[in-house]
Amino acid sequence: MKYLLIIIFLLLGNQVFSKEMYVPESGEIVFEIIRKNKTIGTHTISFIENDKDLKVDIEVNINVKLGFLTIYKYRHNNTEYWQEGELIKISTNSLTNSKKKYFVEGQKNNDFFEYEGVDNRKRTGLNVIPISYWNYEILDRNVFLDSQKGILREFDLKEMELENIFFNEKNFNAKKYMMKVKTIHSSDEKPFPNLYLWYTNKGELMKLEFDSPEDKSIITYNRIK
Known part of the structure; x- marks a missing residue:
């Protein structure tokens, strides 16, 4: 179950934005x-929309129990700030089952997007996109910003x-x-599943699924709201 954590987030690319970001009426x-x-x-x-600005808060909570015993726990929080389809700022923190703590801090700086993660401070283009899954724009990309570790992944x-x-x-x-x-990446303990x-x-995200790298069990995200 350890790799549940990284898979639950991840995304970026070098193309121009072409899709309109979907925001549900319920927010x-x-x-x-x-x-x-x-x-x-x-x-x-x-x-949370405010004119041309969009704030997106993402929270992941996982608890796997065997009887009354918790055998796996994971937490991830991510806040993204967007302006006219462009990522302006990102701040994330994660706590893994093995008590490892990760963070990513990134912000637009003139003609670049600067971010910090496991490889310290880096910079990339302004069209960076994190792997938050909600953003339909991912379908036009081939690189994303791993929002747990701060790594660009193809x-x-x-x-x-x-x-x-x-x-x-x-x-639907x-x-x-x-x-x-x-x-x-050198910090990866197991390969990512498909x-x-x-x-x-x-562009509305309806479902997500993958095979767990731990035991090959199928992990499914079912939409409930």
Whole structure:
């Protein structure tokens, strides 16, 4: 279960922004995280819009229990500030099951985006995008900013079939995509599994799924709000 933590976030690229970011009318997206038919946590994405500014708060809480004993725990908090489709600032902190603490701090600085993580302070282009999954723009990229460790990671994306997802008493047509992370970092203990993402044509994230690197069990994010 250790790699649940990193997979639950990650994204960036070198293209120009082309998709409009989807923000739900309710201002919130919530997933329950399922493993072996049991709920092990939640992933909440909250949006606050103010004219051309957008603040996104992301919170991940995971607890895996065996009877009354907690055998895995993970926490991640991420705050992103966007302006006209451009990331202005990001601040994240994570606490892993092994008590390792990670943080990422990043901010726009003139013609660059500067960020700090496990490899100390780095800089990249202004079109950087973190792997928060909610941002449909990821589909036009091949690099993302790992929002747990502050690493730029390359990935391949494959468009798959159109599926029907039932949510909130409605049926939604959502396109399935497979993401394969290619970049390996010295801090990685295990390889990333293939990730599966479902988006509507409006860019609304409906579902997420991957095979756990720990035991190959399927981890599913089911939309509940």
